[in-house]
Amino acid sequence: GQQLNQSPQSMFIQEGEDVSMNCTSSSIFNTWLWYKQDPGEGPVLLIALYKAGELTSNGRLTAQFGITRKDSFLNISASIPSDVGIYFCAGQRSNFGNEKLTFGTGTRLTIIP
Amino acid sequence: GAVVSQHPSWVICKSGTSVKIECRSLDFQATTMFWYRQFPKQSLMLMATSNEGSKATYEQGVEKDKFLINHASLTLSTLTVTSAHPEDSSFYICSARRHQNTEAFFGQGTRLTVV
Numbered sequence: 001g002q003q004l005n006q007s008p009q010s011m012f013i014q015e016g017e018d019v020s021m022n023c024t025s026s027s028i029f030n031t032w033l034w035y036k037q038d039p040g041e042g043p044v045l046l047i048a049l050y051k052a053g054e055l056t057s058n059g060r061l062t063a064q065f066g067i068t069r070k071d072s073f074l075n076i077s078a079s080i081p082s083d084v085g086i087y088f089c090a091g092q093r094s095n096f097g098n099e100k101l102t103f104g105t106g107t108r109l110t111i112i113p
Numbered sequence: 114g115a116v117v118s119q120h121p122s123w124v125i126c127k128s129g130t131s132v133k134i135e136c137r138s139l140d141f142q143a144t145t146m147f148w149y150r151q152f153p154k155q156s157l158m159l160m161a162t163s164n165e166g167s168k169a170t171y172e173q174g175v176e177k178d179k180f181l182i183n184h185a186s187l188t189l190s191t192l193t194v195t196s197a198h199p200e201d202s203s204f205y206i207c208s209a210r211r212h213q214n215t216e217a218f219f220g221q222g223t224r225l226t227v228v
Contacts (some may be wrong), residue, residue, distance in 0.1 A: 003156055033216070033217075035219075040204075040222065040224070041221055041222060042117075042119075042206045042208075042219035042220050042221045043157070043206075043218075043219045044219070045216055045219075049218055088156060088157070092141065100147060100159055100162055101147070101159070101208075101217060102159075102160075103156045103157045103158075104156065105156050106155075106156050111196045
């Protein structure tokens, strides 16, 4: 099935650094979601975006819904050890309850001591 | 937030046997649940959409007779891996969504190992 392209695939940063990652699609999505997955766990929702151009924050996390509706960005400021994990974007074409999510390829974040 | 619970968290089974995985929405009714499979270091791939009271919708390439899905109530969906083989070993994750709510909440996943 289709997957969204996420970049970078992996990041190695030092604690306190800011992080940026993005997600692109060849087709339009009307909802963009960002999830974080810890090893052996299911994804946890971080931020949901519902309108093109929308910029939403959740603590140190900020995400934007691209104007073209074909991309989204996630920024993490002042990273801390618990930010380590895999971040997935997900797109949804409509807001109907049974609409499926299409997931990105993931960005693995590692903090170098 | 909403809570979705999977059981078991992990299971080891012999080749040829069947394994059932449960997905429950604990504090809301879910008319739609989704089942994903995730191989190591890969993303989540949707297997099927489970609709309460009706047949599941399977994604292309997913064998419906091998991965049986039952959504008999608004709070429970089950995935049964029939005649399991080692290549079925994977991390299986369900998600549930409140009716008309766009946010999907995920279970903690089930690690299946077939030996």
